[in-house]
Amino acid sequence: MDELIEKVKAWAKERGIDKQPADAGYRKTVEELGELSSAYSRQNKAMMIDSLGDTAVCLINLATQMGLDFNECLEHAYNEIKDRKGxxxxxxxxxxxxxxxGKDNQ
Incomplete structure (x- = not known):
């Protein structure tokens, strides 16, 4: 996974995506989530795979644009949830x- 993330970051750097403002990365991420929603609604597995992958790429790029490390963000999230009960x-x-x-009623 680390190697794949590094490949995505290198791909983005070659295209200057890493230097774009974070709001551009955020908008692109939301766009890809919309495509994922559409794929899910249609139960189109090939489209879901593509959209989910594209969303992951966008999240990696967004982290870079925000000066964050995606692996660190993911590790932080996992550490927050690993012992969570519910x-x-x-x-x-x-x-x-x-x-x-009482938030389960919302």
Whole structure:
């Protein structure tokens, strides 16, 4: 995974994407999420694979544009969730603290 992320970063650098403002990267990420939503709605597996991959590329690029390390961001997120307790409500995981605050009813 680390090697693939480095390849994505090199690809972006060759094209100057790494130097673009973060708002451009953010807009591109949202665009790709929209394509993923469309693919999911159609249950088009090939489109879902492409859109999910494109979204991951955009997130890597966005992290770079923001001066952040994508691996570090992912590791931080994992460390936040790894011991989290809760339950799945209507197909969505709700953390224990939100269940106690009644947020599972939203």
């Amino acid at each position: 339950k799945t409500v209507n197909g969505v995981f709700v953390k224990e603290a939100d269940l106690k605050n």
